[in-house]
Amino acid sequence: MSIVKFDNVSRIYTSGDHELRALDKVSFTLDEGKFVVILGPSGAGKSTLLNLLGGLDSPSEGTITVSGKDISKLTDNELADYRASTVGFVFQFYNLIPTLTVYENVKLVSEISKDALEAKAMIGKVGLLDHLNNFPSELSGGEQQRISIARALCKNPRILLCDEPTGALDSETGVMVLKLLLDMAKNYGKTIVIVTHNQNIAKMADVVIRVKNGKIRSVEEQENPLSADEVEW
């Protein structure tokens, strides 16, 4: 069953007379519960695509439908509600609030999400119960990304959006975080969309969308995706 539908979506940035088409008439659909990798080089438009799907940005043209709802015409407040309830984000540089503790960072989302899960339980799932009262600056990069995953899942979103989640980590920690991310998403039945330029991650995906110069080059469904342990990193 399709959860996401992009229909002729373009995102055009203008600066004076100059016009930049970051995404150009992109169309695709995603099924619920799938692990999707959006693959492409820097500047291909993959982060723009993720931002549009996450309600962080609005398309210049076309429609984006998520769970049957057109999000391309939502107001600022409606988009905020969409971000609070439907999508969870995992960023490359974690984007934790430095002045809140681990527990508070995760708990923070329960202030805006109606279906939020128990913060402490989520921290337990990512194995950081011993660090509840630590500030992000007291954690390693991998630990911070795990907290970021706990925060994203705590909102209990339908879709988990990850922008280069392992981009700032060494390969060993990256694999560990990736495994955790996939396990957690599978356990909680979430659709995961990961934006990356790492070809290896694509080997694990159910669907691989290749993006270049703002256009979709291909949408491939993989019959037998590899597990994290099977991929040569």
Added chain:
Amino acid sequence: MLLRKLLRTSWSYKAQFFSMIIMMTLGIGIFLGFNMEWKTIEYDVCGFFEDTKYADYRLYSETGFTKDDFNKIMSIKGVDAATRYLSVNLEIKGKSKKSLALDVSENYTVSTFTVISGEEYDEKGDGIWISDKFARLNDISIGDNLTLEFQGMDYEFEVVGLIKSGEHMICLADSNQVMPDFNTFGFAYISPAKLRTVIKEKAVKTVSDELRKAGLSEDVAKSQAATAVTDEMLDRATDEVFVQINLRSGMEKTKLEDAVKKKLGKMLMVVSKEDDTVYKEAMGEATEGKAMGSILPVLFLAIAILTMVTTMHRIATKEKTQIGILKALGFKNRTILLHYSFYGLFIGIVGSALGAVLGYFVCKAVMSENGMMGTYFDMPDWSAATPAFCYPVIAGTVLLLALISFLSVRAQLRGTAADALRPYTPKKMKKSILEKLPFFGKMNFATKWNLRDLMRHKSRFAMTLVGIIGCMVLMVGGLGMRDTMSGFLDLLDNGVSHYHIEYRSVIDRVGYDISTVQVQDR
């Protein structure tokens, strides 16, 4: 959770936060302090004047006022209360260079006093009520006897009360004295009955002396003089002593002058309270305070607000990523704006609260018995009154700080959540007008860089400039004021007053040429 974030973020920007709180405290403190000062002067002084029934007008007649004159003045429509009044400076016997202004208010409805300790006023009382401050500085207590020298005779009075009086709130011996000195000069009141006793003693002594000169023995002269001085003589002498009528009236000065002329058939000198030294000086202090309260504090507040604008903008740009994170997580713009506006509100509330405390102490440093005005004003109550307009100004300032935070953050929230998540990017640079000038190319690299930075941050540059101008104004103004005052005093002492000794002669009102001479040795 966001409240915790607010407190921790405030702590992480502690240098900026404390400097903003200090600026706000100083701004509000100075603003409130100066404005409280003049308002307190008005409030306390006017209250004291009202309590002691300070006269609205003073009428002077060289030949004195008879009871008939007094009744005619009382009959003027618009005169609420009046009294025949006497105020004369007398030396204290046995105390070198100590003197008092001795006052008598025939009707205790105008120009009265407040008893600090001792007996309440009694119009038939035999004692003397003296200034409590003068008494304290000269070790005089209730029950002590004071001997005053009046027209060649000594009179002894028992101190029955210690008082303060509106008429002598600024207690100056004469117009040449700049500051009160209760060590050497005070004031006192006696009852009209006691005045009559004094006049009678004086009259008997004068007549007795004349009779002795005519050849009578001392005993005979004394007994004959005692019978020779009649009530009519005393009434006449009393009429001549009361050279002043103090009255309370809401009439205009010219109308009162006309009415007095019509009633008494002669033109008299009428002095309104606005022209009386005590009232004029006190209100002058309030006016001065108002002027100070509308210039200096506004400058301080302006500097505080400008600091807030630049600092909040800097904090908002530093916080841009966090603002973006909150937005990306699903927090609505209004929640984020409210959260960050609270930073300004927090600084405003804390700064205002501390400023209110500072303002109170600034006011008290000026307006208290031991403060600066304590050496000038002598009054019983020293409160701390706040002008009503200060409350909306403080509330407005606090709201303005919140608004500054609001606007700074709103600028970062503009656009999509993705825009908010991007790090702050400085605005695009264009070549400034300076760079088009021919000498620009000849400047060294560092100077060019500095000039470009100044042109790039025009508002910050302007605010800093205004701040420095403000500080310089305060510094030059403050130091200039001191130099001006010392120059003024020098001019007064050496340029205007070309004398060393001033003589004053008081004419014997009982009809004999016996004079006392007051000598001021400068």
